[in-house]
Amino acid sequence: MKQIAKILTLSAVALTLGACSSNLERSRSLGNPNVSGNTLAQQVCSICHGEVGNSVNGNSVNPTFPILAGQQAVYLEAEMQEFHEHTRKDKAAQDMMWGIARDFTPAQIKQLAEFYSHQTPLPNPAAATADPAMVAAGQKIFNEGNLEKAVPPCMACHGANAEGNGPIPRLAGQHADYLYKQLMAFNDDAMRGEEHEKNHSAGSEEDLERPHGVAMEGIAHGLDDAQKHEVALYLQSLK
Amino acid sequence: MKLTSLLERARGSVLLLLGVVSLAVSLDASAIPVFARQTGFKCVACHVGGEYPQLTSLGRMFKLTGYTMGNANDIFNLTTNIDRPPVAVMLQAARQYYTNTSSGNWGTAPSSSMDMQVYSLFYGGHITDNIGMFGQWTGQKYNNTATGTQYSNSDSIDNTEIRYADRIVTANSDLIYGFYVNNRPTMSDVWNSTENWTSDWIGYFNGGFATSPGLAPTTVLQSGGLAQAAVGVGAYVFKDKTWYGEVGVYKTPTHGPFSVLTAGASGTDMDPSPYVRLAYNQEWGPHSFQVGAHGMVSNIHNSGLVGASDWADTVNTYRDYGLDAQYQYVLEPHYISAHLRFTHEDMSNAAGTANPFGVTPTNASDTLNETWADITYIYRAKYGAMLFYRGATGSNDVGLYASSPTGSPNWQSWTPSIFWAPVQNVRIGYMYTFYTQLGGVTGNSLSNGVISTLAPHDFNTSMLYASLIY
Numbered sequence: 001m002k003q004i005a006k007i008l009t010l011s012a013v014a015l016t017l018g019a020c021s022s023n024l025e026r027s028r029s030l031g032n033p034n035v036s037g038n039t040l041a042q043q044v045c046s047i048c049h050g051e052v053g054n055s056v057n058g059n060s061v062n063p064t065f066p067i068l069a070g071q072q073a074v075y076l077e078a079e080m081q082e083f084h085e086h087t088r089k090d091k092a093a094q095d096m097m098w099g100i101a102r103d104f105t106p107a108q109i110k111q112l113a114e115f116y117s118h119q120t121p122l123p124n125p126a127a128a129t130a131d132p133a134m135v136a137a138g139q140k141i142f143n144e145g146n147l148e149k150a151v152p153p154c155m156a157c158h159g160a161n162a163e164g165n166g167p168i169p170r171l172a173g174q175h176a177d178y179l180y181k182q183l184m185a186f187n188d189d190a191m192r193g194e195e196h197e198k199n200h201s202a203g204s205e206e207d208l209e210r211p212h213g214v215a216m217e218g219i220a221h222g223l224d225d226a227q228k229h230e231v232a233l234y235l236q237s238l239k
Numbered sequence: 240m241k242l243t244s245l246l247e248r249a250r251g252s253v254l255l256l257l258g259v260v261s262l263a264v265s266l267d268a269s270a271i272p273v274f275a276r277q278t279g280f281k282c283v284a285c286h287v288g289g290e291y292p293q294l295t296s297l298g299r300m301f302k303l304t305g306y307t308m309g310n311a312n313d314i315f316n317l318t319t320n321i322d323r324p325p326v327a328v329m330l331q332a333a334r335q336y337y338t339n340t341s342s343g344n345w346g347t348a349p350s351s352s353m354d355m356q357v358y359s360l361f362y363g364g365h366i367t368d369n370i371g372m373f374g375q376w377t378g379q380k381y382n383n384t385a386t387g388t389q390y391s392n393s394d395s396i397d398n399t400e401i402r403y404a405d406r407i408v409t410a411n412s413d414l415i416y417g418f419y420v421n422n423r424p425t426m427s428d429v430w431n432s433t434e435n436w437t438s439d440w441i442g443y444f445n446g447g448f449a450t451s452p453g454l455a456p457t458t459v460l461q462s463g464g465l466a467q468a469a470v471g472v473g474a475y476v477f478k479d480k481t482w483y484g485e486v487g488v489y490k491t492p493t494h495g496p497f498s499v500l501t502a503g504a505s506g507t508d509m510d511p512s513p514y515v516r517l518a519y520n521q522e523w524g525p526h527s528f529q530v531g532a533h534g535m536v537s538n539i540h541n542s543g544l545v546g547a548s549d550w551a552d553t554v555n556t557y558r559d560y561g562l563d564a565q566y567q568y569v570l571e572p573h574y575i576s577a578h579l580r581f582t583h584e585d586m587s588n589a590a591g592t593a594n595p596f597g598v599t600p601t602n603a604s605d606t607l608n609e610t611w612a613d614i615t616y617i618y619r620a621k622y623g624a625m626l627f628y629r630g631a632t633g634s635n636d637v638g639l640y641a642s643s644p645t646g647s648p649n650w651q652s653w654t655p656s657i658f659w660a661p662v663q664n665v666r667i668g669y670m671y672t673f674y675t676q677l678g679g680v681t682g683n684s685l686s687n688g689v690i691s692t693l694a695p696h697d698f699n700t701s702m703l704y705a706s707l708i709y
């Protein structure tokens with residue numbers, strides 16, 4: 001018995017010493033600037049932003065986490081910068097991404113943006129269960145906008161297949177729940193602006209959940225709750 | 240009891256609760272415990288609806304990768320980020336209401352008014368890129384299983400684990416493997432369907448069974464009875480976030496390096512005992528599901544670590560094996576979780592040899608089938624409700640279950656509970672445990688050695704509590 005205890009103790013010590021050599025290739029450290037973006041994608045981002053069976057492909061499973069595969073690199077870089085600076089303040093950003101991006105270096109952000117923009121987006125499995133009538137209504141909004149409230153067609157900026165362009169994000173195949181929550185964030189920011197106007201008080205960017213999404217505020221505000229759902233479901237169905 | 244009378248009695252407690260809340264809201268809500276400081280996450284990232292100890296998919300991965308993700312301290316340069324100290328404290332105050340407080344000979348509530356009950360210090364997290372630690376040290380003002388005043392003011396090591404983990408990710412494979420040393424069987428688990436990390440911890444604070452041996456029995460593996468007495472080493476793999484396998488060996492060390500992890504001489508002397516865990520995990524959309532098997536064979540000697548020696552070298556063997564399952568729905572604003580566990584125990588009892596709970600069986604062999612289930616719903620990580628079911632059936636043994644008129648182990652209990660988390664660091668809740676069957680009976684024929692006309696409901700317990708973790 002004593003022999004076993006000795007062997008176990010020695011193994012534990014050996015293991016500890018062995019592990020003390022830095023493991024840059026497979027590090028989960030979010031504070032070491034020498035860890036590459038690729039390693040971070042594999043060891044950290046893949047926990048939430050990957051598929052079961054292929055953790056690094058950027059096609060997330062839970063709609064809390066957006067799909068990053070094929071996203072515009074410029075957009076990814078801008079968002080990570082906003083998480084890093086705490087300027088993007090929607091709930092999920094605060095809950096998770098503020099911490100993740102806390103000590104990101106510009107180089108890591110650039111590498112991560114490159115990495116995920118080069119992954120292949122897969123069809124969203126949730127699209128199969130969406131109500132076709134809602135998807136069709138969403139398609140109409142996407143193509144024609146909502147003229148009544150001066151909402152322009154989404155495709156005008158996001159592209160005919162919602163593939164995005166530079167700072168304008170790809171939306172095709174994105175989780176409907178995530179898209180809806182972002183539309184709500186833009187909507188709430190629009191209402192905060194209105195509130196300031198009414199009170200003749202100076203609004204500040206710090207009050208806004210997504211201050212860099214000003215262009216989306218009026219658009220989101222011009223869609224009612226059902227329309228937001230519809231357009232989100234349509235976007236989720238795009239491949 | 241009339242509601243007004245209950246409110247009258249609870250007035251002091253409510254005032255104290257309000258005090259805790261106002262203190263908590265004045266604190267910086269972004270400054271939170273060890274792992275949160277290390278990762279920068281809010282509680283809700285790793286805990287279902289922010290409700291510790293239940294782990295989300297992210298929480299499971301954090302634990303399986305050895306508590307290493309994040310950035311808090313760098314042991315190579317001996318530096319710690321001053322804003323992210325690797326320590327945290329948890330304070331829990333409670334007022335308990337026992338049905339059976341009328342007799343001083345029974346277990347009485349630890350305090351008749353709102354009082355500090357438990358404080359824990361947490362420490363650890365990232366040590367190297369592959370090694371991390373979960374450390375807990377707990378002070379307890381009362382011994383909830385003792386009779387009389389129950390004041391004990393003990394403090395000792397609590398759940399503690401050190402892990403080494405590595406993760407190899409390629410385009411079509413995701414493999415985590417690791418090793419651990421810890422001081423409680425089931426502590427290594429990442430699903431909340433085995434003993435250590437279930438949320439029905441009121442059972443722990445239930446002193447209502449003092450002096451009534453054998454009521455509400457549990458299997459050795461799922462009892463928590465080996466916590467901080469047994470120390471184990473184990474190895475595990477998690478493949479493609481789907482298949483999980485783990486083997487460990489636990490024993491009660493009396494000396495040597497592993498005894499650091501024990502809370503001192505425990506009275507239990509266990510030979511090296513194998514622990515096995517297998518699980519299948521699946522995740523789709525906001526859902527996740529796990530089904531698994533667990534097992535342990537514990538060989539426990541007659542004598543404890545102190546007192547009389549075990550001249551006869553008699554050993555009781557407990558073979559525990561069972562199935563468990565977990566379901567979770569995690570998508571703001573709704574959080575749902577449900578767990579189910581069934582554990583079967585075969586006991587081989589040596590003559591005159593007490594079990595780990597200090598009770599001596601009459602039969603040479605016994606069986607016990609333990610069932611446990613719970614469901615939790617949390618809204619916006621603020622308002623929650625839980626319902627637990629616990630119970631067991633098994634062979635009669637007048638020695639083991641002396642409080643029962645027939646020596647029956649059979650019991651059933653329900654614990655509804657509600658809680659409110661005004662900020663993520665604070666939880667205020669109320670739990671009520673009621674017994675519909677104890678000792679195989681529903682009527683008043685249970686005995687506590689003094690009175691033999693007790694009914695299961697005489698052991699009902701409720702608890703109003705507030706916890707602050709910072």
